Amino acid sequence: MLIRLSSLPLHVILAMFVLCLSATGASKTNDPQEERLLSKTELETHLRFLAADELMGRETGTEGNDVAARYIAEQFRNYGLEPAPGSEDFFQSVPMVRTTPPQTQRLALDGRDLKPGEDFILVRGSNIFLSAPVVDADHGMADPGDGSRDLEGKVALVKFGDEKGNNGPQSLSLKRERLTARGAVAVIELYAGHQWQMFVSYLQQPNLGLSSGDKAEESIPHLLVKKNESIREELLASKVSITASESGSEEIRSNNVVGVLEGSDSRLRQEWVALTAHFDHVGASPDLHGATAEDFIFNGARDNGMGTVALLAAAKHLAADPPARSVIFIALTAEEVGLLGSSHYVENPAVPLKQTVFVLNNDGGGYNDTSLVTVLGLDRTTAREDIARGSLKAGLEAFGGEPQIQRFFNQSDNVRFARKGIPAPTFSPGFREFDQEILRFYHRPSDEADELFDFEYLLSFARAYAYSAEFIANNPRRPAWIAGDEYEDTAKSLYGDPADSSSTQD
Ligand SMILES: [Zn+2]
The missing domain is CATH 3.40.630.10 (Zn peptidases)
Structure with missing residues (x-):
C-alpha cells in the first residue's frame, strides 16, 4: 500500500517516521x-x-x-x-x-637493621616480637600433606608469588596458611620487580576489610624484602629479629x-x-x-x-x-x-x-x-x-x-x-x-x-x-x-x- 504523506496529519506522519526508524533497529x-x-x-x-x-x-x-x-x-x-x-x-x-599498619616496624639481620619502606615492608602482622633462623622454602606453596612440621620455629624465606606467577591476596593467604601448617613463625618474601614503591605506598595506607571476614586469618607475620645481590644469602645465614607495634583499627x-x-x-x-x-x-x-x-x-x-x-x-x-x-x-x-x-x-x-x-x-x-x-x-x-x-x-x-x-x-x-x-x-x-x-x-x-x-x-x-x-x-x-x-x-x-x-x- 502506498500512502501519500501529504494527505495525513503531521503527528501521524511523525509517528510513521518513528516506526520506520525503529524498524531498522539502528536508531x-x-x-x-x-x-x-x-x-x-x-x-x-x-x-x-x-x-x-x-x-x-x-x-x-x-x-x-x-x-x-x-x-x-x-x-x-x-x-x-x-x-x-x-x-x-x-x-x-x-x-x-x-586497619592502620603498625607505626614501628623493624627487621634486623645479625649485625644490622634493614630500612623500613626502603629495604623491607610489613605485609601483614602486628604486635610482633620474634627472633628466629631463616630457611629457604622455595615458593612456600608446597603442601606436604602429611602434617610434617619441617619449618618449626623458622622464618621461611620464599620467592615472590606462586609457581604460576600469581601474587593476589588469595595466593598470598594460601601461602601463609601452608607455611603456618609447616610450623614457620614468619614469612619473608623476596621481591625483585619494578613495583616496589607501589607496594610500599599501598601497604603504608590504612586498609579496609569486612568486620566479619579475615579476622579468622590469625596470620604469621609476612614481610616483603627488596631483593639485591646479597640479601638472600645474608638472610639465610642469619638469625633475624622482627618487631612491630600494634596496628590501629577503627569501625x-x-x-x-x-x-x-x-x-x-x-x-x-x-x-x-x-x-x-x-x-x-x-x-x-x-x-x-x-x-x-x-x-x-x-x-x-x-x-x-x-x-x-x-x-x-x-x-x-x-x-x-x-x-x-x-x-x-x-x-x-x-x-x-x-x-x-x-x-x-x-x-x-x-x-x-x-x-x-x-x-x-x-x-x-x-x-x-x-x-x-x-x-x-x-x-x-x-x-x-x-x-x-x-x-x-x-x-x-x-x-x-x-x-x-x-x-x-x-x-x-x-x-x-x-x-x-x-x-x-x-x-x-x-x-x-x-x-x-x-x-x-x-x-x-x-x-x-x-x-x-x-x-x-x-x-x-x-x-x-x-x-x-x-x-x-x-x-x-x-x-x-x-x-x-x-x-x-x-x-x-x-x-x-x-x-x-x-x-x-x-
Ligand atoms: Zn568501578
Whole structure:
C-alpha cells in the first residue's frame, strides 16, 4: 500500500517516521512513552548529583558516600520499589574495619637493621616480637600433606608469588596458611620487580576489610624484602629479629542500597534477576595518585556514576511495568576498596542466592566508543541474545571483545556472584581497548560530569541496560552459564543439576 504523506496529519506522519526508524533497529528509541520515562535530562540530573564536588568522591565511610546512598534509596522509593526483606529502610549495613599498619616496624639481620619502606615492608602482622633462623622454602606453596612440621620455629624465606606467577591476596593467604601448617613463625618474601614503591605506598595506607571476614586469618607475620645481590644469602645465614607495634583499627559503616520489585508471573516471580552497580568511588585527597593542587576530588562520573544512573533507569523502567521474574536492585558500596559491598551481600543475601538466577552488574572505567556497550562475560551466558537485543533497541552494539578485555571480568563485583555460581556478566560503557582515552579519566579528578562528558551516550547506555534487563527478566528460558564455563559446576551445586529431577523448583 502506498500512502501519500501529504494527505495525513503531521503527528501521524511523525509517528510513521518513528516506526520506520525503529524498524531498522539502528536508531535510538523515540517511543514517546519511553522518552518520558527515561529522559536525557533526568539521567543527566542523577549523574550531575552523584558526581558533584559536594559528594567528595563518594568514598566508603565518608558522608559523601552516605549522601549518595540516601539519594539512591529515595529514587527507589519514588519508583515504587519495596525495601528488601530484612533491610532497614532500603539500607543493608556493611560493617567494616579500617586497619592502620603498625607505626614501628623493624627487621634486623645479625649485625644490622634493614630500612623500613626502603629495604623491607610489613605485609601483614602486628604486635610482633620474634627472633628466629631463616630457611629457604622455595615458593612456600608446597603442601606436604602429611602434617610434617619441617619449618618449626623458622622464618621461611620464599620467592615472590606462586609457581604460576600469581601474587593476589588469595595466593598470598594460601601461602601463609601452608607455611603456618609447616610450623614457620614468619614469612619473608623476596621481591625483585619494578613495583616496589607501589607496594610500599599501598601497604603504608590504612586498609579496609569486612568486620566479619579475615579476622579468622590469625596470620604469621609476612614481610616483603627488596631483593639485591646479597640479601638472600645474608638472610639465610642469619638469625633475624622482627618487631612491630600494634596496628590501629577503627569501625567503619557504610550501606548497600537494596530495593525489590515483585515479578508479574505467578510462577517465574520465584526467580530473581539481580541488577547491581557500585556507587562508591575513591574520594578526595591531594595525596591520591593523579590529584593536583587545583583538583583533588575524584568525582567518578564514569566510574561508576554511569552504572549507578543506569541502575536507577532500569529500576524506573521495570517498576513501571514489572517483568515476569522478580528483580532485586542492589547499589553496592565499597567496591573500590576490594569488592567489600558485594562480598558482604553474597554472604548475607536479601533473597536466597539459589533463587537468584542472574546478575547483570554495571561498572566501568570509561568509554572510547559510543556506538557500543562492552559486556564482560557476554559470550559466557545464555543471556547473550537478550543483551544484544536490549542494546540494539537503544541503538548500541553489545561488544564482547578480546581476551585482554575479558580479563576485566574478574575485577568488579560481578565476580563475587559468579564465584557463588550465579551467571553474572558486567555491562560497561563502550570500549574496544583500555587505551589512553580511557586512562585520561580513569580514577582521575577529571572524571567529571562536565562538558567532556557525553550525556547523549549516558541516555543510550542506561536504556540499553534497562532493556537488556527487561528482556532477561521476561525470557521464559532461565539464563545459565554456557556449557563448559569455569563456573558451571559451582552453578550446579548452587541450583541443583537440571538433569536431576528431584531438585527442580516448582
Ligand atoms: Zn568501578
